[in-house]
Amino acid sequence: MRPEEMTVTVWPRRFEPPPVNPPLANPASPTVIQGFVQVMASLSQQMAALSKKVDALATRTPQVVAPAQPEPKSPPETAAQADEALELKPAPRRRLDRSKLLDIFD
Amino acid sequence: MRSSDWIKMPDGRLVRHRPDRLAAFLADQAASVYRRAPIVLAPPPRSASARDERGYSTESLDIRSLAGGQLTVFGAGSVGSHLLSALGPAGFKINVIDDGTVKPRHTQGGRTAYDPTQVGLKKVLALKQKVERDHPGTILGAYPYHTSEIPDNQLEIMVRGSLAVLLAIDDPEEILRIADLVYPITELVQPAMHARGATGHIVICFPLVTPCLRCSLNINEAADIHRLDSEPAAGLNIAAVAQQAARVVLDIAYSKIAGQPITRWDPTKNLIFIANSKHETSPDGPGIHSESSRKRPGCPVCNSPAA
Numbered sequence: 001m002r003p004e005e006m007t008v009t010v011w012p013r014r015f016e017p018p019p020v021n022p023p024l025a026n027p028a029s030p031t032v033i034q035g036f037v038q039v040m041a042s043l044s045q046q047m048a049a050l051s052k053k054v055d056a057l058a059t060r061t062p063q064v065v066a067p068a069q070p071e072p073k074s075p076p077e078t079a080a081q082a083d084e085a086l087e088l089k090p091a092p093r094r095r096l097d098r099s100k101l102l103d104i105f106d
Numbered sequence: 107m108r109s110s111d112w113i114k115m116p117d118g119r120l121v122r123h124r125p126d127r128l129a130a131f132l133a134d135q136a137a138s139v140y141r142r143a144p145i146v147l148a149p150p151p152r153s154a155s156a157r158d159e160r161g162y163s164t165e166s167l168d169i170r171s172l173a174g175g176q177l178t179v180f181g182a183g184s185v186g187s188h189l190l191s192a193l194g195p196a197g198f199k200i201n202v203i204d205d206g207t208v209k210p211r212h213t214q215g216g217r218t219a220y221d222p223t224q225v226g227l228k229k230v231l232a233l234k235q236k237v238e239r240d241h242p243g244t245i246l247g248a249y250p251y252h253t254s255e256i257p258d259n260q261l262e263i264m265v266r267g268s269l270a271v272l273l274a275i276d277d278p279e280e281i282l283r284i285a286d287l288v289y290p291i292t293e294l295v296q297p298a299m300h301a302r303g304a305t306g307h308i309v310i311c312f313p314l315v316t317p318c319l320r321c322s323l324n325i326n327e328a329a330d331i332h333r334l335d336s337e338p339a340a341g342l343n344i345a346a347v348a349q350q351a352a353r354v355v356l357d358i359a360y361s362k363i364a365g366q367p368i369t370r371w372d373p374t375k376n377l378i379f380i381a382n383s384k385h386e387t388s389p390d391g392p393g394i395h396s397e398s399s400r401k402r403p404g405c406p407v408c409n410s411p412a413a
Contacts, residue, residue, distance in 0.1 A: 096377070096379055096387065098377075101307050101379075102332055104334060105276050105298070105339075106181050106185050106275050
């Protein structure tokens with residue numbers, strides 16, 4: 001029996017040396033090119049599906065949609081929300097009626 | 107011959123200069139022993155009108171700088187007495203003109219600044235007692251006369267030296283006479299209370315710059331002003347308007363003394379309306395509303411050209 005065969009046979013599995021990362025594939029290897037081709041094919045399929053959706057949206061006839069009913073507002077949580085809910089706006093500045101300034105006492 | 111070796115005497119003779127080596131040595135030693143601290147020149151005084159990094163303005167008003175300034179106040183009634191009490195800490199010299207006498211009803215409910223011990227006294231003398239006692243340094247010139255007793259030329263002399271004139275009287279004829287007279291001379295501040303003291307106003311006239319009192323109130327004659335006698339009003343409401351008027355006067359006086367611009371309020375808005383409770387100008391509660399006024403075309407007081 002050759003020594004390596006002995007090793008495999010004798011060592012329990014838990015004592016196996018840690019796996020070594022496989023060497024990087026050669027970028028120009030047929031496997032890499034094949035993967036690239038697959039990815040590009042998948043992308044082109046997705047693009048075709050999207051363009052079909054866009055065409056469908058562009059050519060659809062407009063539909064009259066009833067306005068959505070506003071949802072009932074939940075009670076405001078902060079002062080700012082409360083102000084917003086009350087629609088508080090600064091009161092418009094009013095000019096004084098100067099004839100009302102003429103009844104005076106000292 | 108070097109010129110430094112010879113000294114010209116008063117009679118014209120030239121005397122050879124012989125330096126005394128011992129005296130020179132001692133002088134040199136003394137110079138090192140009594141070495142004086144280097145003289146550091148003080149920074150040049152800043153222009154009073156320059157706004158430097160300390161941000162001088164009427165908002166940084168230093169009330170001590172107003173001491174000795176002169177004011178003239180017409181009227182020592184409810185507004186006038188509260189006004190003078192508020193102005194007391196500034197240490198002004200104040201001319202006060204009023205011929206009234208303190209009566210028991212004046213001392214009730216804080217309507218005036220007088221107290222019951224002063225009933226029967228002339229108002230101006232009672233005020234002099236009170237303000238000069240409470241604020242040492244403040245001087246009240248008490249004039250127990252009706253304003254109509256003082257002729258125009260005398261009034262003019264009085265107001266010409268004043269930083270500002272306060273018009274806290276309710277006689278319509280006299281209000282307009284004094285306002286017209288003061289307008290070209292110095293700053294005029296006219297505080298007044300309206301019915302039941304719910305509101306009040308302060309008109310501020312800067313000589314020849316802002317409109318006169320007539321234009322600010324949009325009136326032509328004294329009959330347009332109605333005088334409310336014995337009007338019930340809360341003392342605090344009267345004091346609130348008087349306090350605002352006093353603050354305006356302090357700003358004007360500080361601006362004139364220190365040469366600083368008035369920044370606490372907009373001086374172009376010369377009508378200040380004070381609401382002591384909810385009002386259409388301040389719907390949420392008490393508030394202050396400022397408005398500008400316009401010189402009416404052809405007004406003889408403002409000297410504005412006719413349309």
